[in-house]
Amino acid sequence: MIFVNLPVADLAAPMAFYEALGFDNNPQFTDDTAACMVWSEAINVMLLTHDKWRTFTTRPIPTSTASEVLLALSLDNREAVDAMNAAAAAHGGTGDINPKQDLGFMYSRALTDPDGHVWEAVWMDPSAMPEG
Known part of the structure; x- marks a missing residue:
């Protein structure tokens, strides 16, 4: 399995975006700081609020144009x-x-x-x- 972790500014908007693309939400790994969006049995995208992201790394979050x-x-x-x-x-x-x-x-x-x-x-x- 792969979990692609992405920092997001606002959790609700990207959740709706990924659902519109065909991803399903896994509520088991979703709370007010993170959402697990499932593409397949092998591919998951973890949407992490900026505060949650910063608990994993101190590296800067790229700008939206990077x-x-x-x-x-x-x-x-x-x-x-x-x-x-x-x-x-x-x-x-x-x-x-x-x-x-x-x-x-x-x-x-x-x-x-x-x-x-x-x-x-x-x-x-x-x-x-x-x-x-």
Whole structure:
């Protein structure tokens, strides 16, 4: 399992954002300082208020315009990639922070959550990859 921990300014807004993208909340690991948002049996995103985040590290929290990581989620098809990008833009995030990438066998769109964390929705068909 992986738990991606992200600092957030306001817990309610990113919770609603991630729910709109298809994540489920796990109330067992959610309180007024943190929320566990579940993508799959293996992938969880922990949203941590800034105060909670600071209990884990003294390193500075990046600004919402900085990119500390780009997290990619594999989706079932191009339509799902487009839908995630649209949901991001409609729920407090930003869609298409970079030009969409269409290589035929791979299609992706980058977006941010309300706190500026960068995600990439991606679909790929390895059987259609060009040789070499």
